[in-house]
Amino acid sequence: MRTLDVRRLGVVPYADGLALQQQLVDDRRNGRIGDTLLLLQHPHVLTIGVRKDGHQHVLATPERLEALGVEVHETGRGGDVTYHGPGQIVGYPILDLNPDRRDVHRYVRDLEDVMIRVCDGHGLTADRIAGRSGTWVMSPETGPEKIGAIGVRVSRWITSHGFAFNVNTDLTYFGLIVPCGISDRGVTSLQKATGRTHDLAAVEDQLVAAFADVFGRQPIHG
Amino acid sequence: MSTPVLMPQMGESIAEGTIVRWIKKVGDSVDRDEPLFEISTDKVDAEIPSPVAGVLLEITAREGETVPVNTPVATIGAPGSRPVAATAAPAAAASAPAATAAPMTSVDAPGPVATSAVTGGERQRSSPLVRRIAKEHQVDIARVPGTGANARVTKKDILSFIARGDMATVTAAPPPALAASAHTAAPVMRLAGDRVEPMSVMRRKIAEHMVVSKHTSAHVYSVFEINYSRVDHIRRTKKDEYEREGLKLTYTTFIAKALVDCLHRHPMLNASIDGANVVYRGSVNLGIAVALEHGLIVPVIKGAEQLSLMGLARAIEDIADRARAKKLNPEEVQGGTFTLTNPGNYGAQFGLPVINQPQVGILGVGTIEKRPVVIDDAIGIRLMGYLAMGFDHRLVDGAVADQFLADLKKSIEHFDPNQA
Numbered sequence: 001m002r003t004l005d006v007r008r009l010g011v012v013p014y015a016d017g018l019a020l021q022q023q024l025v026d027d028r029r030n031g032r033i034g035d036t037l038l039l040l041q042h043p044h045v046l047t048i049g050v051r052k053d054g055h056q057h058v059l060a061t062p063e064r065l066e067a068l069g070v071e072v073h074e075t076g077r078g079g080d081v082t083y084h085g086p087g088q089i090v091g092y093p094i095l096d097l098n099p100d101r102r103d104v105h106r107y108v109r110d111l112e113d114v115m116i117r118v119c120d121g122h123g124l125t126a127d128r129i130a131g132r133s134g135t136w137v138m139s140p141e142t143g144p145e146k147i148g149a150i151g152v153r154v155s156r157w158i159t160s161h162g163f164a165f166n167v168n169t170d171l172t173y174f175g176l177i178v179p180c181g182i183s184d185r186g187v188t189s190l191q192k193a194t195g196r197t198h199d200l201a202a203v204e205d206q207l208v209a210a211f212a213d214v215f216g217r218q219p220i221h222g
Numbered sequence: 223m224s225t226p227v228l229m230p231q232m233g234e235s236i237a238e239g240t241i242v243r244w245i246k247k248v249g250d251s252v253d254r255d256e257p258l259f260e261i262s263t264d265k266v267d268a269e270i271p272s273p274v275a276g277v278l279l280e281i282t283a284r285e286g287e288t289v290p291v292n293t294p295v296a297t298i299g300a301p302g303s304r305p306v307a308a309t310a311a312p313a314a315a316a317s318a319p320a321a322t323a324a325p326m327t328s329v330d331a332p333g334p335v336a337t338s339a340v341t342g343g344e345r346q347r348s349s350p351l352v353r354r355i356a357k358e359h360q361v362d363i364a365r366v367p368g369t370g371a372n373a374r375v376t377k378k379d380i381l382s383f384i385a386r387g388d389m390a391t392v393t394a395a396p397p398p399a400l401a402a403s404a405h406t407a408a409p410v411m412r413l414a415g416d417r418v419e420p421m422s423v424m425r426r427k428i429a430e431h432m433v434v435s436k437h438t439s440a441h442v443y444s445v446f447e448i449n450y451s452r453v454d455h456i457r458r459t460k461k462d463e464y465e466r467e468g469l470k471l472t473y474t475t476f477i478a479k480a481l482v483d484c485l486h487r488h489p490m491l492n493a494s495i496d497g498a499n500v501v502y503r504g505s506v507n508l509g510i511a512v513a514l515e516h517g518l519i520v521p522v523i524k525g526a527e528q529l530s531l532m533g534l535a536r537a538i539e540d541i542a543d544r545a546r547a548k549k550l551n552p553e554e555v556q557g558g559t560f561t562l563t564n565p566g567n568y569g570a571q572f573g574l575p576v577i578n579q580p581q582v583g584i585l586g587v588g589t590i591e592k593r594p595v596v597i598d599d600a601i602g603i604r605l606m607g608y609l610a611m612g613f614d615h616r617l618v619d620g621a622v623a624d625q626f627l628a629d630l631k632k633s634i635e636h637f638d639p640n641q642a
Binding site for chain 2: 056059077078107152153155
């Protein structure tokens with residue numbers, strides 16, 4: 001079984017996370033490291049995917065964002081605009097999808113599966129929605145709400161970027177954007193869906209366990 | 223020899239990819255496995271490396287274009303070769319490539335995904351069997367789109383290529399969307415007394431846009447009949463007030479206002495399809511078709527959901543006047559999210575307009591006139607007219623469109639006079 005080097009980095013500024021990923025993608029390609037999963041949190045930041053109209057989905061003015069201390073970054077992942085901030089666990093898997101997992105749709109589905117399993121563990125019904133990637137919690141009152149977002153980059157089958165799972169996220173920050181350009185669906189967090197605050201380290205453990213299971217990897221330093 | 227670069231298959235269920243960015247330009251040298259372009263499929267962006275070392279001779283799929291997998295998107299020539307346009311100028315340079323074309327052997331060890339070895343003068347993209355079939359049929363293997371690992375040409379690829387019979391001209395087959403504009407029908411037979419004039423740039427653009435739209439969207443239409451009596455009453459009571467502001471309060475103003483509000487409530491109609499994604503627009507940018515002497519232009523009112531009825535009246539008058547005076551800025555005809563057009567001006571009961579790409583809907587206003595209508599089992603005279611909406615069935619189903627139109631009908635027939 002291939003191993004998975006899990007690194008828990010705590011709070012990392014977005015730009016530093018980006019630089020680290022670039023370095024690790026190179027290292028992974030040259031075989032200097034094995035498959036790696038970074039788990040971290042970002043300070044308040046809006047990130048915009050490579051699609052050119054992502055800016056349209058930022059609803060707040062630059063002045064308002066500055067006043068709130070929210071950075072804006074353009075980034076080379078798929079997907080539209082999203083928000084990262086305290087209380088949200090960001091996972092950046094640096095994996096080589098060669099030779100047996102060379103299917104980017106399957107990869108996205110697998111990441112969704114990881115978050116679905118963690119939701120299951122908390123007694124929540126989570127699922128995918130066709131045509132809208134991410135993990136959605138089925139709320140009887142409001143319909144599906146997004147708990148986990150996905151934006152991925154694949155370079156010669158080495159992955160970067162990844163997923164963002166709302167644990168104790170202050171969801172009002174999503175009001176600054178139309179998440180992933182989807183205007184008619186809400187967002188949620190583990191805290192909102194279960195009615196209590198969660199220990200981030202414990203949820204990280206659950207994510208690592210689910211990730212190892214879905215991807216058939218043996219976690220180390222986990 | 224040159225090598226086609228194909229849109230790679232990034233997964234079993236993935237049929238196409240969108241080119242997001244070309245990292246290399248035509249004329250640039252590339253190493254094997256050096257990033258060449260970026261594509262986007264669903265939520266994933268991928269950097270695609272060059273299959274061989276050489277020079278990027280030609281890019282056949284532009285940024286933003288979505289093409290099926292295994293479609294050629296570029297051509298890589300031997301190291302030292304030049305793009306056609308570049309060699310055209312200095313005649314002396316044209317003889318140079320022959321000398322430098324040979325040494326492909328210097329290509330390094332294969333990258334992580336490479337399965338084919340490097341032997342002899344060129345990289346083998348095929349098995350000996352495939353090469354023998356190619357030779358027998360005088361097919362240049364480089365022109366055959368490969369579906370095997372690393373775009374390797376399989377036996378099935380070569381056989382189906384030969385079966386299609388388009389050996390010499392594989393790149394000449396245009397994708398469906400472009401087929402129409404590239405389609406040059408047999409020349410029109412000239413008859414006595416004919417006069418031939420070149421089409422204006424605007425005419426050519428309209429022709430191109432209309433045909434591309436018909437080839438892009440699955441057009442479906444739905445028609446609702448609207449009672450404008452209430453709107454007419456409000457219009458007559460408010461007309462003078464608007465005129466004092468130098469504005470005309472027309473039926474179009476009311477329809478535009480109700481339409482913008484409905485688009486805001488029904489995001490599915492204020493959207494675009496982008497590859498495998500749906501882009502729900504953050505605001506309503508209403509395009510209004512304005513007839514010109516020799517054509518048509520569609521200026522756009524941005525952020526129309528933030529305008530009052532009077533604000534809309536002012537915006538419509540402003541862009542229509544400037545459109546006729548040819549004083550629009552280029553950005554004022556871009557970024558529309560839905561279009562309103564008025565085929566009823568000359569008495570048409572309703573028209574079935576063509577969608578303005580990349581939008582998914584267009585509303586055509588039919589002529590408004592007094593008609594006999596049944597009201598509570600009696601016949602009365604009311605001011606009536608048809609609204610016909612063209613919508614893209616790829617995204618919008620009939621039920622969604624009709625709910626939208628029913629909401630629009632209600633909004634017009636019960637227009638709130640306080641909004642005027």
